[in-house]
Amino acid sequence: MSFLNMEQRGTMSASDFTRLSNFIYNNYGIKLPLSKKIMLEGRLQKRLKALNMSSFKDYCDYIFSHEGQREEIVTMIDMVTTNKTDFFREAIHFDFLSNQVLPSFESASSRSFKLWSAGCATGEEPYTIAMVLEEFSEKSGKIDYQILGTDISAQALQQGITAVYAEEKVIPIPINLKKKYLLRSKNQVKKTVRIVPQLRRRIEFERLNFINNDFGSLPMFDVIFCRNVLIYFDRKTQEKVIGKLCSRLMTGGILFLGHSESITTMALPLVQIHPTIFKKI
CATH class of the missing domain: 3.40.50.150 (Vaccinia Virus protein VP39)
Known part of the structure; x- marks a missing residue:
């Protein structure tokens, strides 16, 4: 992979973040302000690598495709959500x-x-x-x-x-x-x-x-x-x-x-x- 593609994979544009955050909010109610952009980038890096994609734009295009809606949405939400909990929390x-x-x-x-x-x-x-x-x-x-x-x-x-x-x-x-x-x-x-x-x-x-x-x-x-x-x-x-x-x-x-x-x-x-x-x- 070229150095350019490695850089592209690591950076999410403002427009791609907006597309994803709006989709997540409208469909799952989870609010992701711009301050969460770096967090979202980090969590979705593994998906870009697993899918052999070179940029977040490619990933966004995939998410909003018919195939992506069928195959990737559940996995993406797994990556986005925080599952912090404990036994006997707030006892x-x-x-x-x-x-x-x-x-x-x-x-x-x-x-x-x-x-x-x-x-x-x-x-x-x-x-x-x-x-x-x-x-x-x-x-x-x-x-x-x-x-x-x-x-x-x-x-x-x-x-x-x-x-x-x-x-x-x-x-x-x-x-x-x-x-x-x-x-x-x-x-x-x-x-x-x-x-x-x-x-x-x-x-x-x-x-x-x-x-x-x-x-x-x-x-x-x-x-x-x-x-x-x-x-x-x-x-x-x-x-x-x-x-x-x-x-x-x-x-x-x-x-x-x-x-x-x-x-x-x-x-x-x-x-x-x-x-x-x-x-x-």
Whole structure:
């Protein structure tokens, strides 16, 4: 490859950035201001190399072609999205679920308890929820439950489905829960753990676009976790997404948001009952 082509591959023009960022915003709701141009360049470099393309212009032309729309969009979104998450992240939410939400459900209903981890990334959140529910069942009486984990990233969801994590990823899990719910790999070089089948059977993973899906095919949920997802959207998109989440939340159901997210002033059927925790009214 010539030196010129190497330079072209490494630089995204303002017009190409605008084409891509507008497409990503219009179809997936993710806002990419000009300050994210270098980040986008860096993440898509691997795709140019894999496709043997010499410039971002070639890549943009491919993305907007019929073939690219069919073959590349999912991969591009995987490269663009950030899938940062942890087990027991913002632990106060899981304490509230165990101490406040589950006891009231147990005393009021015998049906299956349904939870949705919306924006579940690589699966740490839904598996944390499953551990909390299993522990509650063990101490307070058996509760039947179903968990749905959704994300826009197919690559992230695949890790959730396989449920294999590096040992350093499970550090936040309390030691007693590690012993009960993790299987340690026999590979001493690449040290990993896998979530036990008992929990894996409880969770269904599904790819979902918050923007282009009306959620009408989803069931009604008792609890929805949508944490650290809204930060990627502008205010208008945030309100639209939360409104659609509310349409799948039962009256009296609980919505958990991330600690840096706010829905103040939004016209929503929610009342705040604790910082970042809301009840549908």
